[in-house]
Amino acid sequence: MIAAGDSVTSTGEAVQFWILAVVATGGALATVLMRKAVHSALSLAGTMIVLAVFYLANGAYFLGIVQIVVYTGAIMMLFLFVVMLVGVSAADSLRETIRGQRWLAALCGLGFGILLVAGIANASLHHFDGLGQANSGGNVEGLAALVFTKYVFAFEITGALLITAAVGAMVLTHRERIRRAATQKELSRQRVRENAHVAPLPAPGTYARHNANDIPALLPDGTPSELSVSPTLRARGQVRDVSGEALADLAALEQRSREWLERDGDEDRKGAVK
Amino acid sequence: MNPVSYLYLSALLFTIGGVGVLVRRNAIVVFMCVELMLNACNLAFVTFSRMHGNLDGQIIAFFTMVVAAAEVVVGLAIIVSVYRARHSASVDDASLLKL
Amino acid sequence: MENLIGLLVLAPLLGAGILLCGGRALDRVGHWLGTLLAAVSFALGAVLFADMLGRDAEDRALDVTVFQWVPVGGFRADVGFHLDQLSMTFVLLITGVGTLIHLYSVGYMEHDERRRRFFGYLNLFLAAMLLLVVADNYLLLYVGWEGVGLASYLLIGFWQHKPSAATAAKKAFLVNRVGDVGLSIAIMLMFTTFGTFAFDPVLGDADRAGEGKLTAIGLMLLLAACGKSAQVPLQSWLGDAMEGPTPVSALIHAATMVTAGVYLITRSGAIFEGAPDAQLAVVTVGAVTLLFGAIVGCAKDDIKKALAGSTMSQIGYMVLAAGLGPIGYVFAIMHLVTHGFFKAGLFLGAGSVMHGMNDEVDMRRYGGLWRYMPVTFVTFGLGYLAIIGFPGLSGFFSKDKIIEAAFAKGGTEGWILGGTALLGAAITAYYMTRVMIMTFFGEKRWAPAPSPDRPSAEPAAEKHGDGTHGAGELPHPHESPKSMTIPMILLAVGSVFAGGLFTLNDTFLKWLEPVTGHEEGDSPVSALTVTGATMAVLVVGVALAWAQYGRKPVPVTPPRGSLLTRAARRDLLQDDFNHIVLVRGGEQLTRGLEAIDRTVVDGAVNGTAVTVGGLSGRMRRLQNGYARSYAVSMFGGAAVLIAATLLMRAV
Amino acid sequence: MSFPLLTATAAVPAAGAVLTAAVPAAKREAAKWLALLFALATLGLAAVQLARFDPDGKTFQLTESHAWIADFGVRYELGVDGIGVVLVALTALLVPFVLLAGWHDAEPLETAAADRRWRPTQGFFALILMVEAMVVISFEATDVFLFYVFFEAMLIPMYFLIGGFGDRTGEPADAGEAAARRSRAAVKFLLYNLAGGLVMLAAVVGLYAVTADQLGAGTFSLQEIVQARSSGDLKFATVTERALFLGFFFAFAVKAPLWPLHTWLPGAMGEATAPVAVLITAVVDKVGTFAMLRFCLQLFPGASKWATPVIIALALVSILYGALLAVAQRDIKRLIAYASISHFGFIILGVFAMTTQGQGGATLYMVNHGISTAALMLVAGFLISRRGSRLIADYGGVQKVAPVLAGTFLIGGLATLSLPGLAPFVSEFLVLVGTFTRYPVAGAIATVGIVLAALYVLVLYQRTMTGPVKESVRGMPDLRARELVVVTPLIALLLFLGVYPKPVTRILDPAVEHTMSQVHKTDPRPDVRVSTAEGAK
8 A cells, every 4th residue: 555665645545535535624614604514513523434434544553543432523513512611502603704814714724724735735745655664563663663762751741731730620610619508598598688589599491392491481471581491591591481382372272373374363353333 | 556645645735735825814723734734634634654664754743643632622711712812713813913 | 917818808708697697686786796807807907008018029928827727639729819009999999988888777777677687798799899909819809709799699689579679689690600600610711721810820830821712711711801891791690689778889889899900800910911813802892892881881871870870980991001011001990999988978968868869860850959969969079070171180191191001002002092092082071961950950840759559779768868759759958967978978089089199199900000000101202192181071971961861850750862972872772782692592592402302312211112112012912811822832832942952962 | 269348338228228128117116226237237337338449559459359150251240449449438338328207107197097007117228228238249240241230120119119118298188199109100210211121131131142253252341341352352343332331321311310311310319319319320320320430431342432423412412401401390209309300410521521630529529429418318308298388489488497407408409509618519620621721611611510500599499498488387396316316426527528539539530540440531732831740839
């Protein structure tokens, strides 16, 4: 599969490259262009898998596997978790708010790309050695030999970095409880003292057709009660408003019954006239 | 086909990632685009490794992955805590970088 | 003997130091201490004089260097004294008249609460004036020169609570400073020309310098003399200086300080002799001032200002004489000395009159005082006769000689100068007679004492011994106390006999000749003719004044008078000229500069600041706070960097 | 190694500053005495410097030299010549008086008394000592870079002194506005001087580049550069030399200040308290004129000669312009500030007259101006503190109620107008003579300045001290003991140096002659060699 000292790869690899390169580019574009973060994440995962294949094709077997297992499997899943945490359904508005940002970004991207391409094209890279010799003792063994000798310091420092990152993540996401949590008794006393919501908060909507936590209860005048749903859901914009739905249902019911009782309706009218 | 094509692909992905960083407002997506850029670099390293016939490029790519993992962990933690405080994951909402 | 010269200066300086720094403890004895130290100085002067007389005429000069004052590179100024006959004359005049006036002031300033300070200032003046005349180089002379200016400033403005006095003091100092500019430039010119400014080398080698340089130095010295001696065009301060207490007017503004200019010109004779143009300028200034002062003196109703005009005119005579060169130096100094006697006497007399008349200075409110103040009348009368040149009295000899010398200048110039001097003599006779008649003769025109709200001209005597008369009462003229009359009598003696004594055997001429040199001019008219002419104009002047003021009553309110009279009352419009050109112009200039400083100079600076501020305000909008916006800049910057790298590689 | 006297002279006030700043808020009085003690110790060290300095010895004495930033040839090099040692002494002499005069200038406000951390008094005294330390080291530095660092660094404490402490002017309603004006003045002072400093920095770097280029190793050492230049190892291209000269001169002209770079001074002196104003004009600004002599002339003699006509013209403008504007001022402190501009014109005139008399006079002038302005300004400060107004129109007849104050004010004024017998006369006359021998017209024009000086001083005195006693000054107390302690020695010094300046000129003279020889200038010879050969006798 790998020819040492060649300047051209095998046809198989070429075919594979051209097909997968399109997929990878598509995935990358989708990552940027998809409105929902979930979709972006999935597209990115696709691109990464393609890249893993390319690593394998380039003789980086270890990296290819790591790419799939660690990157696509772990890191991208982490992304997905966070996306879920933050709200999977919230879609970005793609309207640009900073004037000229998009134009400038496109211009810079285009210029940057052209420069990179020009740079690569200018470099005399027609010949490649191949990894046959380097991988002769096995790719993993080769890497290991380097990592534990030449790059051992970097390796150690990377270990320290990882630990620091783990601790950092914990510190950042951890919320210190500064005061003892108030007991139920204390909370109820406080409510009485403040004379606010002495009675329990209204329960979320329990209707004939809906009884879910994300549906606010309706006040007597038909408007939804904000207090009846969790503030978290409210903040995420995941509260479903059924107030209009109920009225619409009612209207539909009346409509249908009117249709069904059309005559009665007329009679009623006649009666009224009478 | 010449392996240089990998480099062109890498350049393309990098640029797309860069533009993505610039145009997206959702911090998570921005992070994904950063990851994309890092991966593009890795592709280039791996390709160079093959061109030069030694494994140093792969080592670098390996380290890049580790660092990227660390970065993602911390970055996402930051996003989560920012989200908690501001109920938003938009990078534009934190526009305090001015007088 | 040489060391005594230093003591001569130090004695009054010590007095000034003690009196000015000492506290109120000295209030009771301060005035006597001041007088004593002045007398000590006079005694030292007398000792030195006696010593000098004991030596040969050629060997009389004393030189002593006390210490190096300013040694910088080739510039060496020493504190050194040079006492020769010329200096000696001044020393005796200054200390003698000075002591008498100290004595007079003891009585005159009796009721002033700041008498101690007054004597301190007087002592300071004496020290500075003595330093001026005994200095052996021009820079030290300059120190004395400005020192007397300071003392004069302090004494004119002694009654500082009167705004007019403070203004007059300031004006005197400023006008003098203009003159001082002349003196300092002259010193600089001497330094560039001779490399030194000590009298000996400069005057000794004056003939070796070019005429142009000498003319320049001479003109600058003349400017200095004009300032100090109140000569046209820097004469305007002298009239206002009469705001000071009368003893000050007598000592500083009549007898001594104002004659410093004459001393300077006489001392620098060698320079002027090498510069005929400068000499011409000197005689011109002298002649013009002589008439100018005389005319002003005719018009003033304020007795002190009339005397001030007279002083100006008499110094004009001296300057004229000094400008004539060796034929005039001796007579300039001689007139200076006799003038010192009689003018000091006249001023003291005027002070005595004011003392008795509720500090009234307007002669139109005097009249008939001879009966009430006999001593004042006699001494003032003798001074009057001396100044108009009554035969036999001091003024007669000295003035006559000057007029002779003016004719002796020769040529048209001589005729013009002589004529002017004669005319001046006539006017002198006229205005002095006018003063005499208006003050002592005629009917009483006394007016009630000024009300307290009108600031009194001479607040010194506000509280009289008997304390009987207050505001609104008619004055009770009375003779002044002994401490005031004794100096007047002594000065009167001087004004009667000094001239005769000097002329007898040409004593004075022989005394001064080794220093100033002397030569007889070839006068186109004989001495006798000149004397005759002088007598004639004297009689004419006196007669005119008698006709105008003696034969008919003097109106209490001054008549409007002719154009010339009105101009003369305003000092021949010099003050108006100064006011319009210098004061107004200066105000406009400073105000304009102030505006320029604010708007243009500072404006440029502030404008730069505003521009930068505005620009950065615009630039600030780029910093919108959006991280993505910054990221674009970074991305673009990276692209530019890559482009630059590639470009460098390509090149 | 011998005792580092020069370092000690700068280190003592610096240490004093730190210690004073650390005194707890409640111990205000202790802080004052501590600061005074350190200032007096500095004065003692300066006196030792003077005593150990040999006027006929080497140019730079008491030298110290240590490597500092070896990579750039920057050395910690100290040394004093006659001019430096005298100015160090002047600084050390004036600071105790400044401290004493400002004894009550920085008390905490009554309203802030509750806040125990607020320590303005300690700050005020510490900042003054800090300025002293920096000025002293500027006078001692013989390394251009070292000089530059402290030349700039002294702006920082000065900025806080100007901006942070102002006159107590009665009305609390105006306090806010006054603080705003003060802050503006301080910012202006800082920006002006920083701008000058930046230009100088460019020139300093340029100097390094030239020396590195020509000598192999770059150096900032004044002595090395001067030596290399005289031995011919170092030759500036004409354009380079002129550019570098202008860079240095610009900074010094701002500091000095020379017209038209003067506009920061009236604001700064007007808004600052009188002791700080004295610090500005009598001490800090002297660094500018001193540096012209030491650096501009010695490093770039050719360019100095080239620029002389323009600088002399500017100095003349400064003299007349400053004096005329002083006449027009309504504010006592601004008047004195403009008078100072006029005097700095004289100093710069003397420096660039390139004659022994001119430069000797200019250096002496620096000393005398320091003392005379201190006397005048401090008395003016006492006056202002009594009435709470800086406006001349608010005073009148003070002479009657406070004769000693008026008397000392008059003496200060007379010194300012260069009355003979007082110290400034000697120096002013030397400057005039020195200028006149080379540039007669300039000398004559400058002489007009002495008339204008008389005008502004006497107008000021007349309006404030004489005339009828104004209601507002009635009952004004005369000078107190502390104030007399400040004023009396200054006046005594003015009198002494006026009568016998030789002790100072003796030290200054060789240094001036050295400078002259660096510029290759000799005095013009008189037209007539007098028969009695040399000297006045």
